[in-house]
Amino acid sequence: MSLVTDLPKDHPRISSEELHYLQKTIGDVSKMRKTAKAPWGRILMSLPVLGIATAHVCNNWGFYTLLTCLPTYMKQVLNFDLSQDGFVSALPYLVSWFVVVLAGQLADHVRNKRYLSTVAVRKIWQSIGNQSLRLYSGERTFPVTDATRRSHSKRIYLRPIL
Numbered sequence: 001m002s003l004v005t006d007l008p009k010d011h012p013r014i015s016s017e018e019l020h021y022l023q024k025t026i027g028d029v030s031k032m033r034k035t036a037k038a039p040w041g042r043i044l045m046s047l048p049v050l051g052i053a054t055a056h057v058c059n060n061w062g063f064y065t066l067l068t069c070l071p072t073y074m075k076q077v078l079n080f081d082l083s084q085d086g087f088v089s090a091l092p093y094l095v096s097w098f099v100v101v102l103a104g105q106l107a108d109h110v111r112n113k114r115y116l117s118t119v120a121v122r123k124i125w126q127s128i129g130n131q132s133l134r135l136y137s138g139e140r141t142f143p144v145t146d147a148t149r150r151s152h153s154k155r156i157y158l159r160p161i162l
Helices: 018-027 040-044 047-076 088-110 119-138
Strands: 140-148 151-158
Touching: 047 088, 047 119, 088 119
Parallel strands: none
Antiparallel strands: 140 151
16 A cells, blocks of 8 residues: 555546646646755754754753652652652643643744744744753752751752752
C-alpha cells in the first residue's frame, strides 16, 4: 500500500478531476527541473540554529533535572510522604501543562490580531519559556529541614545558585 508517489498521475486513488486540476494549475510536474539539495551542513552550523539548540538543551536539562529530582527532594529533605502527597509532587507539571496550553492560545491571538509579527511572537514566547524555569528556581527560597535533626522546628533557607 503506497500513500505517496512521485507524480500525481501515478497515484492509484487520485480522481480524474483532481489530476486535471493539478495539471491545469501547476503544469506537468514530470517536466519540472529537480530542486537543489539543501545545504544541511551550513544550516546546522549556523549561529541561529546553534543558539536554538543550546537553549533547547539547557531548558530540557533543567526540566528533566526537576522531573527526576523533585520527588526525592520532597521526600528526603521536606519529609513529604509521596504516597500520601503525590499530587503535590505532580503539581509543577500540571501547572506547566496549563501554562503551555494557555500561552499557545495567547500567542495565536497575538499573531491573529497582528499585534506582533510571527517572528516576534516566537522569540518572545521562546524566551519566556526558556527563562521561566530559571526564574522560578532561582528566585524562590525553599524551606529545608535541618538534615541532622530532621526537625521542623529549625529551618534553613537555601537559595539555588544558577
